[in-house]
Amino acid sequence: xxxxxxxxxxxxxxxxxxxxxxxxxxxxxxxxxxxxxxxxxxxxxxxxxxxxxxxxxxxxxxxxxxxxxxxxxxxxxxxxxxxxxxxxxxxxxxxxxxxxxxxxxxxxxxxxxxxxxxxxxxxxxxxxxxxxxxxxxxxxxxxxxxxxxxxxxxxxxxxxxxxxxxxxxxxxxxxxxxxxxxxxxxxxxxxxxxxxxxxxxxxxxxxxxxxxxxxxxxxxxxxxxxxxxxxxxxxxxxxxxxxxxxxxxxxxxxxxxxxxxxxxxxxxxxxxxxxxxxxxxxxxxxxxxxxxxxxxxxxxxxxxxxxxxxxxxxxxxxxxxxxxxxxxxxxxxxxxxxxxxxxxxxxxxxxxxxxxxxxxxxxxxxxxxxxxxxxxxxxxxxxxxxxxxxxxxxxxxxxxxxxxx
Amino acid sequence: xxxxxxxxxxxxxxxxxxxxxxxxxxxxxxxxxxxxxxxxxxxxxxxxxxxxxxxxxxxxxxxxxxxxxxxxxxxxxxxxxxxxxxxxxxxxxxxxxxxxxxxxxxxxxxxxxxxxxxxxxxxxxxxxxxxxxxxxxxxxxxxxxxxxxxxxxxxxxxxxxxxxxxxxxxxxxxxxxxxxxxxxxxxxxxxxxxxxxxxxxxxxxxxxxxxxxxxxxxxxxxxxxxxxxxxxxxxxxxxxxxxxxxxxxxxxxxxxxxxxxxxxxxxxxxxxxxxxxxxxxxxxxxxxxxxxxxxxxxxxxxxxxxxxxxxxxxxxxxxxxxxxxxxxxxxxxxxxxxxxxxxxxxxxxxxxxxxxxxxxxxxxxxxxxxxxxxxxxxxxxxxxxxxxxxxxxxxxxxxxxxxxx
Numbered sequence: 141x142x143x144x145x146x147x148x149x150x151x152x153x154x155x156x157x158x159x160x161x162x163x164x165x166x167x168x169x170x171x172x173x174x175x176x177x178x179x180x181x182x183x184x185x186x187x188x189x190x191x192x193x194x195x196x197x198x199x200x201x202x203x204x205x206x207x208x209x210x211x212x213x214x215x216x217x218x219x220x221x222x223x224x225x226x227x228x229x230x231x232x233x234x235x236x237x238x239x240x241x242x243x244x245x246x247x248x249x250x251x252x253x254x255x256x257x258x259x260x261x262x263x264x265x266x267x268x269x270x271x272x273x274x275x276x277x278x279x280x281x282x283x284x285x286x287x288x289x290x291x292x293x294x295x296x297x298x299x300x301x302x303x304x305x306x307x308x309x310x311x312x313x314x315x316x317x318x319x320x321x322x323x324x325x326x327x328x329x330x331x332x333x334x335x336x337x338x339x340x341x342x343x344x345x346x347x348x349x350x351x352x353x354x355x356x357x358x359x360x361x362x363x364x365x366x367x368x369x370x371x372x373x374x375x376x377x378x379x380x381x382x383x384x385x386x387x388x389x390x391x392x393x394x395x396x397x398x399x400x401x402x403x404x405x406x407x408x409x410x411x412x413x414x415x416x417x418x419x420x421x422x423x424x425x426x427x428x429x430x431x432x433x434x435x436x437x438x439x440x441x442x443x444x445x446x447x448x449x450x451x452x453x454x455x456x457x458x459x460x461x462x463x464x465x466x467x468x469x470x471x472x473x474x475x476x477x478x479x480x481x482x483x484x485x486x487x488x489x490x491x492x493x494x495x496x497x498x499x500x501x502x503x504x505x506x507x508x509x510x511x512x513x514x515x516x517x518x519x520x521x522x523x524x525x526x527x528x529x530x531x532x533x534x535x536x537x538x539x540x541x542x543x544x545x
Numbered sequence: 546x547x548x549x550x551x552x553x554x555x556x557x558x559x560x561x562x563x564x565x566x567x568x569x570x571x572x573x574x575x576x577x578x579x580x581x582x583x584x585x586x587x588x589x590x591x592x593x594x595x596x597x598x599x600x601x602x603x604x605x606x607x608x609x610x611x612x613x614x615x616x617x618x619x620x621x622x623x624x625x626x627x628x629x630x631x632x633x634x635x636x637x638x639x640x641x642x643x644x645x646x647x648x649x650x651x652x653x654x655x656x657x658x659x660x661x662x663x664x665x666x667x668x669x670x671x672x673x674x675x676x677x678x679x680x681x682x683x684x685x686x687x688x689x690x691x692x693x694x695x696x697x698x699x700x701x702x703x704x705x706x707x708x709x710x711x712x713x714x715x716x717x718x719x720x721x722x723x724x725x726x727x728x729x730x731x732x733x734x735x736x737x738x739x740x741x742x743x744x745x746x747x748x749x750x751x752x753x754x755x756x757x758x759x760x761x762x763x764x765x766x767x768x769x770x771x772x773x774x775x776x777x778x779x780x781x782x783x784x785x786x787x788x789x790x791x792x793x794x795x796x797x798x799x800x801x802x803x804x805x806x807x808x809x810x811x812x813x814x815x816x817x818x819x820x821x822x823x824x825x826x827x828x829x830x831x832x833x834x835x836x837x838x839x840x841x842x843x844x845x846x847x848x849x850x851x852x853x854x855x856x857x858x859x860x861x862x863x864x865x866x867x868x869x870x871x872x873x874x875x876x877x878x879x880x881x882x883x884x885x886x887x888x889x890x891x892x893x894x895x896x897x898x899x900x901x902x903x904x905x906x907x908x909x910x911x912x913x914x915x916x917x918x919x920x921x922x923x924x925x926x927x928x929x930x931x932x933x934x935x936x937x938x939x940x941x942x943x944x945x946x947x948x949x950x
Contacts, residue, residue, distance in 0.1 A: 193881060194869045194870060221866070224866050224897060226898030258866065259867065259870060364851075365851070366851055366852065366870060366874070369866075445770070446770070454942065455945075460629075462664065462771075465771060469772035476599050476629075492599070492631055493629060532942060534939050537937060537938060537942055540857070541857070
């Protein structure tokens, strides 16, 4: 069960993007597992990919392809990550791109492959290729929700968000979907995120926007600290809303579009944490007063990754000593007598010791909440950073001990 | 239940060390929780302490004291870590040292304090002081096993080891004990380790031996990646076995003593992993073929800390893709086509892909073993490193969700 309200808003179609989904039986029968995005000619596309050295075969191919040409199709399968599959895996991914390119009369390099699922198993490329006709047959603009479902693996809920902004009489749409619940500590992007807008955004600016908003969203979530081999986040600007080309961050339309994209990114990134494997609590770790934002991020991640902190939150136990211990081993020089820690509005630690007005009752009350912000003030400077995570429950162990079996 | 054979050898007395234990009711009634070590005058003592910035009050005090004088007593309580307790905590630790110093006619700085237990609660110094007479009354050389019991917290089994070496007609004894089961990623030493020998080792050399052997033992184990606030490892050389002063690593007695100390350190460090909270498997992560041993350690720790790897081992699932993913995100530049991975004698990954002769049956067979070595060859150079860890089970979550409650 995901944490908090995860009901999706209507995922508005983005003019210039059509989506087809089908059952290709990649791993399981009876579920949609193949998704094809059709991108209108002339759109710009930006991608960020995992920093995992064992990046999957489709990620390797995708990097080569997008450097050569402008994508016209995305082909996404679940059930098999096609990771740690060597040269054979790359060839198999390529055959699916070639097959789709032939059916749609585009270059093979204009088809980007994405895979998610179990690592280390051979991709059943033939099944994917066999499913392409069916996916192409139901291409439609209003299929984002269907796609959010069909890219799921251990996710218990589809993830998406959509915003509409009006600027100077032009209506822009930004819609995005994501997937992921475990092996989540994106180090570029989540397992899979697809965001599109009908704004006309110049290509290099689009890449900057993607990198920047991913850093504030997908790169600030963690479930278990495991950076996936298949992380990819894709941002498409179809340019169908208007002829106005947004070509710099000084453009009058820039800020509103940027904010809408960031909002969609953050929402679909946070939905991954809310659906984190076994999660019962959504935890925001906010570190302020640091010398640098890197210091703040180090501390926020140390707290967010600590199994002891995570199990204490699962147990609703205000065991704040574990938070301090994690702050202390994050690798940042600290004066512990300057450190304050609060859980929501309850100050638990003051100047490195127990807060004078703290009571176990107050701590117990705040720990019962399903969404909690841990605020850590370092008293060293003005830098801040924020990371989103969840607790560690029996269910996490169960899911990951059972998965694959 | 600890993993493997954790039955202790006889913990031989070390001439010059007497140990007294008692019930001081620090946290619980009906269990020994206060331990006093009496060190003969003229002994040399070396200490390494946690690198956690939130180091506990007794650790702060201990660092000050050992810089000033040669220790004659160690005073160790369980049930309360006296960490994140500010200046008050330090004063409370000091009162226990002063009380023991008065009773034994030594300087307060000659008494080193050690605490382990819950973080952030006020140390009941009065209870500890009240227990001192009883502890002093039963000081005896043959009390190492009793001390191994009385320093336990969530440990399910006492931890100790002992070796006797004969060199040129001199018999040397090395005996050590440790405690710890959770919040284990020592970054200097484990929660608590006490090792003594009757060899006569020059003080600065003793410190070098301690630092070096800790780096190969306590600093190479991890249960949950959480570096404690209270880690301390202490090595005492009483000099009672012989008048021969071992004053350099060229001394004829040096190597045998060094080896015995290292062996005791490694054994009592590994016992912590075998008794890791909820552990069902003892896992050795051996990385070879790296450019530097730091690279190898980074990769070994990434694998050892991955919740996905740890849950797969709990489930006896040869999900080797998770191992590769962890290798890939360790932050080391790799050519994945050069990487091989084995579980014991079963090669699972060859040149970054599935090994040609690997079968799921072979993988399933090896994963059933209670002790498994993951060997990772990077194919980049000659450096190696090894880390010891355990799996992640329901029981880990249960213990840490229940502890304190």
